[in-house]
Amino acid sequence: MFYAIDILGTIAFAISGVLVALSKRMDLFGILIIASVTAVGGGTLRDVLIGETPVSWMLNLNYIYVILATTILTIIFKSKIDYLRKSLFLFDTIGIGLYTVVGVEKGLSVGLDPIICIALGTMSACFGGVIRDILCNEIPVIFRKEIYATACIVGGLSYFLIRKLPIDDNVVFVIAGLVVIAVRLIAVRFKVSLPSLYK
Numbered sequence: 001m002f003y004a005i006d007i008l009g010t011i012a013f014a015i016s017g018v019l020v021a022l023s024k025r026m027d028l029f030g031i032l033i034i035a036s037v038t039a040v041g042g043g044t045l046r047d048v049l050i051g052e053t054p055v056s057w058m059l060n061l062n063y064i065y066v067i068l069a070t071t072i073l074t075i076i077f078k079s080k081i082d083y084l085r086k087s088l089f090l091f092d093t094i095g096i097g098l099y100t101v102v103g104v105e106k107g108l109s110v111g112l113d114p115i116i117c118i119a120l121g122t123m124s125a126c127f128g129g130v131i132r133d134i135l136c137n138e139i140p141v142i143f144r145k146e147i148y149a150t151a152c153i154v155g156g157l158s159y160f161l162i163r164k165l166p167i168d169d170n171v172v173f174v175i176a177g178l179v180v181i182a183v184r185l186i187a188v189r190f191k192v193s194l195p196s197l198y199k
Contacts, residue, residue, distance in 0.1 A: 016132070017036070018035045024136050031071060031075065037131045042126065045123055046103050089188070097155065099124045100121040100180050105173070162175055
């Protein structure tokens with residue numbers, strides 16, 4: 001289950017990266033680079049922070065194959081995506097939901113405190129998008145008013161709360177990931193945002 005969620009997160013973030021790169025009219029190499037850093041950037045930071053090196057995508061080539069296949073398929077079927085911005089938002093949201101729980105679980109596997117696990121999950125979910133946006137000359141979403149990292153934190157907290165219930169760990173994974181996705185979707189739908197210091 002853990003591996004499946006990690007792969008799904010990789011796919012979601014790779015699609016997100018491809019869509020941003022396409023909107024910036026990058027060439028094929030640029031698209032592949034943006035897809036890759038978006039997909040594995042957060043996981044790389046996570047693994048380095050917990051001392052798990054070489055990082056996961058270097059040890060398991062399936063991640064590379066998944067990114068390549070996802071990039072090619074997204075380019076081929078981009079004409080089927082009617083609303084590029086909405087598609088980008090959706091896949092980015094799915095990505096942060098999946099990567100948050102993967103990061104939290106990785107933290108638990110090395111015996112970290114729950115607060116640090118939540119921070120690790122948040123960084124794991126957000127860092128790939130930060131690199132993507134910086135390389136594409138955008139202000140990263142995490143630094144804007146939008147509910148982004150906050151959704152990851154809420155999902156991480158829910159993970160530990162739900163874990164106290166007599167529920168299978170796989171179900172806890174799914175519910176916590178869905179909490180992240182739901183919080184972000186609701187925040188955008190109802191225009192909920194963090195307060196700004198600027199008028």
